[in-house]
Amino acid sequence: MAAAPLLEIDDLRLAYATERGTVRAVDGVGLTLRRNEAVVILGESGCGKSSLAKALLRTLPRNAYAPEGRVRLDGAEVLGLPEERFRRQVRWVRIALVMQAAMNALNPVVRVGEQVAEPLRIHRGCSRRQAAARAAEAFAEVGIPGDFLQRYPHELSGGMRQRAVLAMALVTEPDIVVLDEPTSALDVLTQAAIMNVLKRIKRDRGVSFVLITHDVATSSEIADRVALMYAGQVVEEASAEAFFTAPAHPYSQMLMASVPRLHQPEPPQPIPGRPPSLLEPPAGCRFAERCPQRFDRCSEPPPALPLGERHRVRCWLHATGGGRP
Amino acid sequence: MSPWREGIARLRRYPSAVAGLAIIAALIATAVYTVIAIPYPQAQELWRGGERWQELPVNAGPVWADRLLGGDAPRTLTASSAAAETVEEAAYDGVRLNRTVLAVDYPYTEFPSEVTLFLEADFEQRRPFVRMRWRTPDGEVIPLGARRVGEQGRVSISQDRGLESRLGRAPQVGLFAEPGPAGTEERPEARPGRYELILETVHFERTSQLAAELVVYGQVHGLLGTDHERRDLAVALLWGTPVALAFGLLAAVGTTVTTLVIAAAGVWYGGWVDALIQRLTEINMILPLLPILVMVGTLYSTSIWLMLGVVVVLGIFSAGIKMYRAMLLPLREAGYIEAARAYGASNPRIILRYMVPRILPVLLPTFVTLIPTYVFLEASLAVLGLGDPVLPTWGKVLHDAQAQSALYHGHYYWVLEPAALLMLTGLGFAMLGFALDRVFNPRLRSV
Amino acid sequence: MSPRPAQAAAPGEPLLAARDLQTHFELRRWGFLRTGSVRAVDGVDLTLDAGEAAAVVGESGCGKSSLARTLLGLHRPTGGEARFEGQPLARLRGAALKAYRARVGYVQQDPYGALPPFMDVRRALEEPLIVHGVAPRAERERRIEAALEEVGLAPAGEVWGKYPHQLSGGQQQRVVIARALILRPRMILADEPVSMLDASVRVEILELLRRIQREHRLALLYITHDLSTVRHYTDRVLVMYGGRIVEQAPVEALLERPQHPYAEALLAALADPDPANARRERPVPGGEPPSLAAPPPGCRFHPRCPYAMAGTCDVYDPPALGVGEGHTAACWLRA
Ligand SMILES: Nc1ncnc2c1ncn2[C@@H]1O[C@H](COP(=O)(O)OP(=O)(O)OP(=O)(O)O)[C@@H](O)[C@H]1O
Numbered sequence A: 001m002a003a004a005p006l007l008e009i010d011d012l013r014l015a016y017a018t019e020r021g022t023v024r025a026v027d028g029v030g031l032t033l034r035r036n037e038a039v040v041i042l043g044e045s046g047c048g049k050s051s052l053a054k055a056l057l058r059t060l061p062r063n064a065y066a067p068e069g070r071v072r073l074d075g076a077e078v079l080g081l082p083e084e085r086f087r088r089q090v091r092w093v094r095i096a097l098v099m100q101a102a103m104n105a106l107n108p109v110v111r112v113g114e115q116v117a118e119p120l121r122i123h124r125g126c127s128r129r130q131a132a133a134r135a136a137e138a139f140a141e142v143g144i145p146g147d148f149l150q151r152y153p154h155e156l157s158g159g160m161r162q163r164a165v166l167a168m169a170l171v172t173e174p175d176i177v178v179l180d181e182p183t184s185a186l187d188v189l190t191q192a193a194i195m196n197v198l199k200r201i202k203r204d205r206g207v208s209f210v211l212i213t214h215d216v217a218t219s220s221e222i223a224d225r226v227a228l229m230y231a232g233q234v235v236e237e238a239s240a241e242a243f244f245t246a247p248a249h250p251y252s253q254m255l256m257a258s259v260p261r262l263h264q265p266e267p268p269q270p271i272p273g274r275p276p277s278l279l280e281p282p283a284g285c286r287f288a289e290r291c292p293q294r295f296d297r298c299s300e301p302p303p304a305l306p307l308g309e310r311h312r313v314r315c316w317l318h319a320t321g322g323g324r325p
Numbered sequence B: 001m002s003p004w005r006e007g008i009a010r011l012r013r014y015p016s017a018v019a020g021l022a023i024i025a026a027l028i029a030t031a032v033y034t035v036i037a038i039p040y041p042q043a044q045e046l047w048r049g050g051e052r053w054q055e056l057p058v059n060a061g062p063v064w065a066d067r068l069l070g071g072d073a074p075r076t077l078t079a080s081s082a083a084a085e086t087v088e089e090a091a092y093d094g095v096r097l098n099r100t101v102l103a104v105d106y107p108y109t110e111f112p113s114e115v116t117l118f119l120e121a122d123f124e125q126r127r128p129f130v131r132m133r134w135r136t137p138d139g140e141v142i143p144l145g146a147r148r149v150g151e152q153g154r155v156s157i158s159q160d161r162g163l164e165s166r167l168g169r170a171p172q173v174g175l176f177a178e179p180g181p182a183g184t185e186e187r188p189e190a191r192p193g194r195y196e197l198i199l200e201t202v203h204f205e206r207t208s209q210l211a212a213e214l215v216v217y218g219q220v221h222g223l224l225g226t227d228h229e230r231r232d233l234a235v236a237l238l239w240g241t242p243v244a245l246a247f248g249l250l251a252a253v254g255t256t257v258t259t260l261v262i263a264a265a266g267v268w269y270g271g272w273v274d275a276l277i278q279r280l281t282e283i284n285m286i287l288p289l290l291p292i293l294v295m296v297g298t299l300y301s302t303s304i305w306l307m308l309g310v311v312v313v314l315g316i317f318s319a320g321i322k323m324y325r326a327m328l329l330p331l332r333e334a335g336y337i338e339a340a341r342a343y344g345a346s347n348p349r350i351i352l353r354y355m356v357p358r359i360l361p362v363l364l365p366t367f368v369t370l371i372p373t374y375v376f377l378e379a380s381l382a383v384l385g386l387g388d389p390v391l392p393t394w395g396k397v398l399h400d401a402q403a404q405s406a407l408y409h410g411h412y413y414w415v416l417e418p419a420a421l422l423m424l425t426g427l428g429f430a431m432l433g434f435a436l437d438r439v440f441n442p443r444l445r446s447v
Numbered sequence C: 001m002s003p004r005p006a007q008a009a010a011p012g013e014p015l016l017a018a019r020d021l022q023t024h025f026e027l028r029r030w031g032f033l034r035t036g037s038v039r040a041v042d043g044v045d046l047t048l049d050a051g052e053a054a055a056v057v058g059e060s061g062c063g064k065s066s067l068a069r070t071l072l073g074l075h076r077p078t079g080g081e082a083r084f085e086g087q088p089l090a091r092l093r094g095a096a097l098k099a100y101r102a103r104v105g106y107v108q109q110d111p112y113g114a115l116p117p118f119m120d121v122r123r124a125l126e127e128p129l130i131v132h133g134v135a136p137r138a139e140r141e142r143r144i145e146a147a148l149e150e151v152g153l154a155p156a157g158e159v160w161g162k163y164p165h166q167l168s169g170g171q172q173q174r175v176v177i178a179r180a181l182i183l184r185p186r187m188i189l190a191d192e193p194v195s196m197l198d199a200s201v202r203v204e205i206l207e208l209l210r211r212i213q214r215e216h217r218l219a220l221l222y223i224t225h226d227l228s229t230v231r232h233y234t235d236r237v238l239v240m241y242g243g244r245i246v247e248q249a250p251v252e253a254l255l256e257r258p259q260h261p262y263a264e265a266l267l268a269a270l271a272d273p274d275p276a277n278a279r280r281e282r283p284v285p286g287g288e289p290p291s292l293a294a295p296p297p298g299c300r301f302h303p304r305c306p307y308a309m310a311g312t313c314d315v316y317d318p319p320a321l322g323v324g325e326g327h328t329a330a331c332w333l334r335a
């Protein structure tokens, strides 16, 4: 392998304590990300995408257990870092997070310009003046007119608010920006505009992205790589090329067939059934219940099986000699 | 599971809620018991006072408190002629001489608070004549005088001035003291033993009868003690429970429900309806409740039900309206209400079935903590002398205690008992209310 | 469930017909000072036949929801006219209005918000029946059961006693659809019924709506901002921009040969999944959607239109011009 990965996630686990038991929202996720690469975490609601982001940045709710596994940033383990050092050296500084619905979580009584400058003052120790200048640059970068700095969140449209939180994540010049469903609440034109901004930033700034979405079409707008999650696990991790043209996992295939398309005469096929509960996930392959290609071996949990360079599939069909007889 | 049942299931995990519920359950049980055991007319009757209490000591503390403090204060002892033997000693020409001995076994070293002999004669024309003598356990006999007995007679032995000067000290002391010269001991002690009151009655008619009862009043009485009119405080404190709960509950329900419905109507109709409600609220908010109640009580009537009515009426357009309005305002845009309009639900239905139920869970804690504030209000009114004229309540006990300078005279129980009940009520509802707040108010709930 | 027999509407007359329909919201300061108005629906012409499914497509704030609410009778139109089965909506009052409401079902965007959180499924579905005096209770329960079965929530006993928060987003939306159907309407207005749902269940819900619409020969007005979800589920598409319908066309024609520059832009902003998407930017019309309080003169799209012709587009309002079989576009390019 040529470039050493910028971010390497290995066997990451995150569980929540709830009244009804332990919810294993992230259950052994592995992932690699190189510099200036964009990986899309794709998966349906409740499969653990946001939990993965939270575990990565340790912005955990109170009922979460400490995440387990390994997260290496430029080869250095960061998951075990004490909170204080993590906060000073990693969060916002190296990895920034745009949380799900962050555009609705802006402080309604503070001007957006000040809110965007805030991470700089906290994490980079900039003066008020420096921070304001940088914030203005970040605004220009995400395509917000400069005079919007002085406005309050409610004076901005949804698309503009989303750009503002994006600017907030970019001001500290992190290596990696994690975006949790940045476009799901927006209409298609605004979605396209935001995706254009992301593409431009990726090209001009060399930033790496981890983009979380449940929308296949959106994911193809930026992905170099795709990690498809199902019930707390990554079931397929592949290059965008491989994933969109020749998906290997039965779930990936069915997901592609379920996407409504503009120019396709045959109707999309929904995937029958529901994902399993994360309280008591099935012992074997988690997709087995809905999988039309299920066979005997699927009652055992499949490992992430390699299938070419940086392509892994959690499915027994791809085990050497283990496939369907 | 419905959100309500879920909430209640979750409530069980809060010890404070369980304790609060236990207190409330105990209060309710007491109230129910009281209403059944002492029906309302009887309670009024009892509290009016009078003869029925004549055998109870004045301002006696509760027995258990005295015993707890290691005291040995005497309880009330009685001896009745019905239980004693009456011997006919002589008879001549229809005139009879009877002798009755009323004996009390006095076990205490402290003196009784009073000694009284109640007499009741049954005759046609000529009143019987009775001579009274006191015999101490040492055999000493002290004459207590003689008198004719009417239909009802009462001999306040402890009030007898002549006897007092003969004994050199208060009769209830002198009659029970260790033998010896009066006034020499630092702190005189009573001599335990059998005391006898010897009654020699002369009947002038063949059929005339005399019933007598000696009451040696103690210094303590019962579970809760007595007041200055010898009334057993248990009556007032027991009856205070249903009155307090009913007043608190009715006032809280009355104000909360009407306020809520009015606030919801204002939010839903908007426009001038809302404006009118807002202005009325603002006017009402500057009207002071207590002075108005005092005025109504002084000029009109202090009936507790009238007070309740005034409290509810003044409570309708209270600050609560502003709070509920803020909570209800977002509901106007709620999807399910728009849907209800789209399928044709009427305005009253939307207000009562869709808006009000939505915020009830959030209001429940406030509602529960509101109950004791009304209980306290009722008590405060009574302390101010605006208590219900006929009903015994905790507030009126406090009022009497204050009027009689109970604390100055050392009758702490008189103040502490109603105060403790008020505090218990407040505590029970507050503990439940705070727990409910955690359960139903998502902002406070930590997962 | 058996569909109601069609009534009133004369043969050949559409079930729903709007002509120059307007809904303006007055902007007031301090509750009384008029400071202008928002022309959320500003001259909409549309027709919808019984048994026809049409999509209304447009970006956020273009007035789609306001149009739906006006057609539902939740807003009074401030101008123009809408007729349902030949009767003008604006004149419906009292019992007639209530009867109309039973004939139009409403499916909202946010399924969780659309269900009272304190009512279980049975109760939520019973409400419209109670409101419309359906009795006795056994009859209501029969209809609830039938409606739940219809939307694929069989056996009914399983969801019957559940509360909205105990259902998944897809199930909630099915309950909302069941509620819209329970009064046996002739028309369903679905305002972005899938945009809050997870991509994986969108198709299921759209299929369900389409199936029900076909089986009962209902008219369906499906409001969306996403053109990729109109094929297979509707017959006709109306493109809405700045409070107006700018293009109407059969669904295939619109997707393959859009005639209005705005429809073209909407299509260009979308793409089917393809790894190549990541390597090119999507063309997005610049600028902001027009202010509905002060719409631009002439064609409302002209400030963002790449083909705008000075002197024409910024002065004269283009009328709806026929460009094909059942296909109109309000654009001077088609004149
Ligand atoms: N704080 C929490 N406590 C308990 N369970 C949680 C918590 N947060 C998330 N979960 C559960 O963990 C699982 C994964 O949730 P997560 O938010 O990571 O999913 P997601 O893929 O981001 O879904 P969505 O697309 O809806 O945002 C879900 O089953 C969810 O119910």
Ligand SMILES: Nc1ncnc2c1ncn2[C@@H]1O[C@H](COP(=O)(O)OP(=O)(O)OP(=O)(O)O)[C@@H](O)[C@H]1O
Pocket (backbone or CB within 6 Å): A187, C025, C026, C038, C039, C040, C058, C059, C060, C061, C062, C063, C064, C065, C066, C067, C225, C292
């Ligand atoms: N009741 C109202 N009072 C005043 N203005 C309103 C009202 N309802 C809607 N508007 C305004 O009318 C315009 C159109 O809103 P509408 O909700 O119809 O748009 P939409 O196309 O449904 O948008 P979205 O995709 O965001 O739902 C907006 O500018 C909105 O602010």
Ligand code: SF4
Pocket (backbone or CB within 6 Å): C260, C261, C262, C299, C300, C301, C302, C303, C305, C306, C307, C308, C309, C313, C318, C330, C331, C332, C333
């Ligand atoms: S009328 Fe002119 S401005 Fe409007 S869409 Fe057509 S070309 Fe563009």
Ligand SMILES: [Mg+2]
Pocket (backbone or CB within 6 Å): A049, A050, A051, A100, A180, A181
């Ligand atoms: Mg999420």
Ligand SMILES: [Mg+2]
Pocket (backbone or CB within 6 Å): C064, C065, C066, C191, C192
């Ligand atoms: Mg809308």
